[in-house]
Amino acid sequence: xxxxxxxxxxxxxxxxxxxxxxxxxxxxxxxxxxxxxxxxxxxxxxxxxxxxxxxxxxxxxxxxxxxxxxxxxxxxxxxxxxxxxxxxxxxxxxxxxxxxxxxxxxxxxxxxxxxxxxxxxxxxxxxxxxxxxxxxxxxxxxxxxxxxxxxxxxxxxxxxxxxxxxxxxxxxxxxxxxxxxxxxxxxxxxxxxxxxxxxxxxxxxxxxxxxxxxxxxxxxxxxxxxxxxxxxxxxxxxxxxxxxxxxxxxxxxxxxxxxxxxxxxxxxxxxxxxxxxxxxxxxxxxxxxxxxxxxxxxxxxxxxxxxxxxxxxxxxxxxxxxxxxxxxxxxxxxxxxxxxxxxxxxxxxxxxxxxxxxxxxxxxxxxxxxxxxxxxxxxxxxxxxxxxxxxxxxxxxxxxxxxxxxxx
Amino acid sequence: xxxxxxxxxxxxxxxxxxxxxxxxxxxxxxxxxxxxxxxxxxxxxxxxxxxxxxxxxxxxxxxxxxxxxxxxxxxxxxxxxxxxxxxxxxxxxxxxxxxxxxxxxxxxxxxxxxxxxxxxxxxxxxxxxxxxxxxxxxxxxxxxxxxxxxxxxxxxxxxxxxxxxxxxxxxxxxxxxxxxxxxxxxxxxxxxxxxxxxxxxxxxxxxxxxxxxxxxxxxxxxxxxxxxxxxxxxxxxxxxxxxxxxxxxxxxxxxxxxxxxxxxxxxxxxxxxxxxxxxxxxxxxxxxxxxxxxxxxxxxxxxxxxxxxxxxxxxxxxxxxxxxxxxxxxxxxxxxxxxxxxxxxxxxxxxxxxxxxxxxxxxxxxxxxxxxxxxxxxxxxxxxxxxxxxxxxxxxxxxxxxxxxxxx
Numbered sequence: 001x002x003x004x005x006x007x008x009x010x011x012x013x014x015x016x017x018x019x020x021x022x023x024x025x026x027x028x029x030x031x032x033x034x035x036x037x038x039x040x041x042x043x044x045x046x047x048x049x050x051x052x053x054x055x056x057x058x059x060x061x062x063x064x065x066x067x068x069x070x071x072x073x074x075x076x077x078x079x080x081x082x083x084x085x086x087x088x089x090x091x092x093x094x095x096x097x098x099x100x101x102x103x104x105x106x107x108x109x110x111x112x113x114x115x116x117x118x119x120x121x122x123x124x125x126x127x128x129x130x131x132x133x134x135x136x137x138x139x140x141x142x143x144x145x146x147x148x149x150x151x152x153x154x155x156x157x158x159x160x161x162x163x164x165x166x167x168x169x170x171x172x173x174x175x176x177x178x179x180x181x182x183x184x185x186x187x188x189x190x191x192x193x194x195x196x197x198x199x200x201x202x203x204x205x206x207x208x209x210x211x212x213x214x215x216x217x218x219x220x221x222x223x224x225x226x227x228x229x230x231x232x233x234x235x236x237x238x239x240x241x242x243x244x245x246x247x248x249x250x251x252x253x254x255x256x257x258x259x260x261x262x263x264x265x266x267x268x269x270x271x272x273x274x275x276x277x278x279x280x281x282x283x284x285x286x287x288x289x290x291x292x293x294x295x296x297x298x299x300x301x302x303x304x305x306x307x308x309x310x311x312x313x314x315x316x317x318x319x320x321x322x323x324x325x326x327x328x329x330x331x332x333x334x335x336x337x338x339x340x341x342x343x344x345x346x347x348x349x350x351x352x353x354x355x356x357x358x359x360x361x362x363x364x365x366x367x368x369x370x371x372x373x374x375x376x377x378x379x380x381x382x383x384x385x386x387x388x389x390x391x392x393x394x395x396x397x398x399x400x401x402x403x404x405x406x407x408x
Numbered sequence: 409x410x411x412x413x414x415x416x417x418x419x420x421x422x423x424x425x426x427x428x429x430x431x432x433x434x435x436x437x438x439x440x441x442x443x444x445x446x447x448x449x450x451x452x453x454x455x456x457x458x459x460x461x462x463x464x465x466x467x468x469x470x471x472x473x474x475x476x477x478x479x480x481x482x483x484x485x486x487x488x489x490x491x492x493x494x495x496x497x498x499x500x501x502x503x504x505x506x507x508x509x510x511x512x513x514x515x516x517x518x519x520x521x522x523x524x525x526x527x528x529x530x531x532x533x534x535x536x537x538x539x540x541x542x543x544x545x546x547x548x549x550x551x552x553x554x555x556x557x558x559x560x561x562x563x564x565x566x567x568x569x570x571x572x573x574x575x576x577x578x579x580x581x582x583x584x585x586x587x588x589x590x591x592x593x594x595x596x597x598x599x600x601x602x603x604x605x606x607x608x609x610x611x612x613x614x615x616x617x618x619x620x621x622x623x624x625x626x627x628x629x630x631x632x633x634x635x636x637x638x639x640x641x642x643x644x645x646x647x648x649x650x651x652x653x654x655x656x657x658x659x660x661x662x663x664x665x666x667x668x669x670x671x672x673x674x675x676x677x678x679x680x681x682x683x684x685x686x687x688x689x690x691x692x693x694x695x696x697x698x699x700x701x702x703x704x705x706x707x708x709x710x711x712x713x714x715x716x717x718x719x720x721x722x723x724x725x726x727x728x729x730x731x732x733x734x735x736x737x738x739x740x741x742x743x744x745x746x747x748x749x750x751x752x753x754x755x756x757x758x759x760x761x762x763x764x765x766x767x768x769x770x771x772x773x774x775x776x777x778x779x780x781x782x783x784x785x786x787x788x789x790x791x792x793x794x795x796x797x798x799x800x801x802x803x804x805x806x807x808x809x810x811x812x813x814x815x816x
Contacts, residue, residue, distance in 0.1 A: 067767065067806050088767045091807025110806075112709045112721040112765025131721075132712040134784065157714055167769050173717035175763040301520045304540040306565055309581035313520040313539075322802065328735055329770045355583040357520025359475065359496045361575050362737045376542065394730065394802045398475050398518075399499025 001351050002368040003251035005337035007383055008292035010044045018295075018344040018381055020044065023408050025297060025341040025379055035379070036298035036316035037404035040074050040386050044293035049081045052285075055262035057269050061282045063107070065243065068286025068387035069294070070095055073407040078289065079105075086240075086284050090117035093126065107240065109155055109201060111175045118142050122150045129155040129201040129240070131177055133186055140193050152190045153198035153238065156183050156228065160220045162244045163213040165205030167329065169242070176203070180224060184231035191234060199279060200225050203242035207287065209253055211260040214244055218261075222268055222276065229275035236279040245288035249384050250334045256288075287387035294386020296321050296403070297341055298365075300378045301357065309368075310352045314380055317356015317363040320403040322393040324382050327362055338366045341381035346372035354380055358398050409759050410776040411659035413745035415791055416700035418452045426703075426752040426789055428452065431816050433705060433749040433787055443787070444706035444724035445812035448482050448794050452701035457489045460693075463670035465677050469690045471515070473651065476694030476795035477702070478503055481815040486697065487513075494648075494692050498525035501534065515648065517563055517609060519583045526550050530558045537563040537609040537648070539585055541594055548601050560598045561606040561646065564591050564636065568628045570652045571621040573613030575737065577650070584611070588632060592639035599642060607687060608633050611650030615695065617661055619668040622652055626669075630676055630684065637683035644687040653696035657792050658742045664696075695795035702794020704729050704811070705749055706773075708786045709765065717776075718760045722788055725764015725771040728811040730801040732790050735770055746774045749789035754780035762788055766806050 017024040021043035028039040061083035088110040103124030111131045119142050130136045143150035157179050161171030191197050202221045221241050229236050298316025318325035326333030348370040356363035395402040425432040429451035436447040469491035496518040511532030519539045527550050538544045551558035565587050569579030599605050610629045629649050637644050706724025726733035734741030756778040764771035803810040
C-alpha cells in the first residue's frame with residue numbers, strides 16, 4: 001500500500017457524496033455535462049484570499065499568476081478579488097483583454113517574449129518585467145516606434161534560492177531575469193531612456209511549504225532590493241516579491257503557516273530602508289490561490305484484476321492531469337490526494353491502482369491506494385487539481401480532447 | 409559539457425543549412441509561416457517503411473499506431489504505405505473516418521474504451537482488441553443492440569516483458585489486456601457468442617534498441633500465441649505482435665539492427681505451429697515509422713549570460729516538445745539530438761543551454777550542449793520530433809498555443 005496525499009480543507013460529505021460549499025459532486029457533474037471534468041470552487045478561492053488578506057500586512061498586495069489556471073469564468077471571478085494579474089505570454093494578455101481587464105493591473109514576465117508580445121503589452125500599459133539587457137533594448141525601441149512610454153521593471157536573478165522549494169528560480173545560473181550584479185546598470189539605462197520606472201521583480205522559487213524558508217527568502221529579497229536600489233541610486237515604486245507559497249500534495253506534507261509568514265513580513269515592513277519606504281509590495285501567487293480549490297473528476301469505466309492487483313480504469317488520465325500522473329517535474333511518483341467521490345463517506349476497503357484510459361503505462365492517477373470499494377460507473381476525484389491541471393496537460397494526446405470545466 | 413543524442417540518418421547540409429531530401433530548413437519555415445514548427449519528411453517515412461519491407465519477411469504486415477503522430481497530411485500519406493492503422497480512442501477513429509479510411513483496416517486498443525467508442529468502432533467494422541472480460545461483455549451487448557457482428561480480438565497481458573524497453577507493457581500486473589491465464593476462456597466466450605474472431609494482440613513494450621531483446625520477445629509472443637490457441641482450441645486468423653522497435657534519442661544509443669530482427673522472424677515463420685499457420689502477422693509501429701522523420705524548429709529570441717553560462721532562449725519549449733524537456737516518462741534528463749539549423753555546416757564553438765520561452769525551469773531543450781555559436785534570430789532544430797511531439801505536449805500551457813506543422 002502507498003499513502004495518498006492529504007485531502008484539502010473545505011471538502012465534506014453530503015448524502016454520502018464528496019461536496020464543497022454545499023454542492024455535491026453529482027451536481028457538479030450535471031453542470032459539467034460529462035466526465036472527466038474539473039470543478040473549481042468560488043467559495044474555496046474566496047476563503048483562501050481572505051485568509052491571505054488577514055494574515056499578511058495590509059500593505060502587501062496580492063497578484064494572481066494566471067498561468068496556474070486561466071479558465072475564463074475563474075479568471076473573471078478571481079480578478080475581482082486580487083490586486084493585480086501576472087501573465088507569461090501574449091496569449092494570456094489576450095485572455096485578460098477579452099475580460100476587459102486594464103493593462104495597468106497587469107505585469108508580464110517570461111524569458112522569451114517575442115517582439116509582437118512586447119508591443120501588445122506596451123500598447124496596453126502592461127508592466128514588463130525585463131528578463132535581459134537585450135529585451136530592454138527591444139522594448140525601448142518598440143515603445144519609441146509606437147510612441148508610448150513603456151512601464152518597465154527589472155526581473156532579478158537573485159544570488160539565493162528559496163530553500164525547499166519545488167522549483168528553484170534563483171541561486172546560480174538561470175534563464176530568468178538579470179544577474180543581480182548587472183541590475184543597477186540596467187536600471188540606470190531604462191530610467192535614463194525615459195521609461196515609467198516600475199521597480200523590481202525578484203522570484204526565488206515555488207511550491208515551498210516551510211514558513212521559515214519563505215520568511216528567510218523574503219528577508220533576502222528585501223535586502224537585495226534595497227542594495228540594488230542604492231547601487232542604482234533610485235527609489236523603488238514597486239517590489240514584486242514573487243510567491244513560493246506551496247500547497248500540500250503528498251502524504252506528510254503540512255500546510256504552510258501563513259500567519260507566521262505574515263507576522264515576519266509585518267515586522268520587516270515596520271523598518272523599511274529609505275529607498276523602499278514608498279514602494280508598493282506585491283506577492284505573486286498562482287497555485288496557492290486556486291490549487292486546492294479544484295478537483296478533477298473521472299468515471300470508472302472498468303474494474304479489472306491482473307496478477308492479484310485491482311485496477312480501476314477511468315475515462316480520464318494524464319492528458320488532463322499530467323502532474324498527478326507523476327510526469328511533470330517529479331522524479332519519484334507519489335500519490336496525490338484521491339477519493340471515490342460518490343462514496344466519500346465510506347471506509348477504505350481495498351488497495352487499488354487508479355489508471356487513465358490512455359494506452360501507456362505512464363497514465364496512472366494512484367498507485368496501490370487504499371480506497372472504498374469502487375464499481376464501474378463510480379466517480380474518482382483527484383484533489384489539488386485547480387492549478388496546472390487542464391492548462392498544463394497534453395489534452396490532445398491519443399485524440400482524447402480536453403476535459404469539461406465548471407466554476408461552482 | 410553534456411553530450412547530445414545522435415542526429416538521425418537522412419539529414420544533410422544545403423547552402424550551410426540543415427536540409428532533408430533537398431529541402432533546406434528556411435524553405436520549411438517559409439511553408440510553416442512561423443516558428444516554432446514541426447516538419448515531417450515524406451521521404452524519410454517512405455525510406456523507413458521500405459527498409460522495413462525489405463528487412464522483414466513478406467508475410468509480416470506493418471500497422472501504423474496513429475497515436476505517435478496524427479497530423480492529418482501525415483496520416484493521409486502514411487495510410488497509403490502501411491497495411492493497417494491502430495487507434496487508441498474514438499477521437500482517433502474520427503480522424504481516420506474523415507480521411508475515408510475503411511474500418512476493416514483499423515484496430516482499436518486501449519484500457520478505457522467508453523460505450524460510445526465501442527459502438528462507433530463496431531459500427532465501422534473496426535477490430536476491437538478487448539482489454540478485459542467486462543469490455544467483452546459490453547462490446548457483445550452493444551453489437552447485439554445495433555445488429556452488427558463485432559470483429560473481436562483479445563489483448564493479452566503476457567507473463568514476460570520486452571527487455572530493455574523504454575516502457576514495459578508486460579511481465580506482471582498491468583492495466584492492459586487480459587492476464588494470459590484467463591485468455592482461453594475469454595476466447596471461447598466471444599467465439600461462442602458469434603463474433604468475427606480476429607485473433608490476439610500481444611504487446612510487450614516499446615522503445616527497445618536491442619535486436620536480441622526484440623527477437624527474444626517475438627519468440628515468446630509466438631509461443632504464447634500458440635499455447636493460448638491450443639488451450640482455446642482455435643486457429644488464429646491474426647496475430648498483432650506489437651512493436652517495441654526503438655529509435656536512438658540519446659548519446660550512446662545505437663540504431664536497432666532491423667535485418668537481424670527480420671532474419672530471426674523469417675526463420676520462425678518457416679516452422680509455424682498448426683494453429684498459427686494461416687494467421688496474418690502484424691507488427692504495430694508508431695515512433696519507429698515517424699519519429700526520426702520529424703524535426704521541431706524554434707527561433708532564438710534572446711542570448712543571455714548568467715553566472716558564466718550562456719542561454720539561448722527560444723520561442724518554443726516543452727509545450728510542444730515535452731519529451732525533449734525530460735518531463736515525459738524519464739527520470740534523468742538527457743539531451744535529444746539538437747542543432748543550430750541555419751548553421752548546420754559550422755563547427756561547435758561554445759557550450760550553451762537551450763531553453764524555451766516558458767516561465768518555468770522545466771522548460772529546457774538542451775543542457776550544456778556544445779554547438780556552433782548562435783545569435784538572436786537563428787533556428788534551433790530538435791531531432792526525433794516526429795513522434796509524441798505535438799500531440800503529446802501541453803500546447804495550451806501559459807497561453808502559448810500549438811506549433812505549426814508541415815509535411816515536406
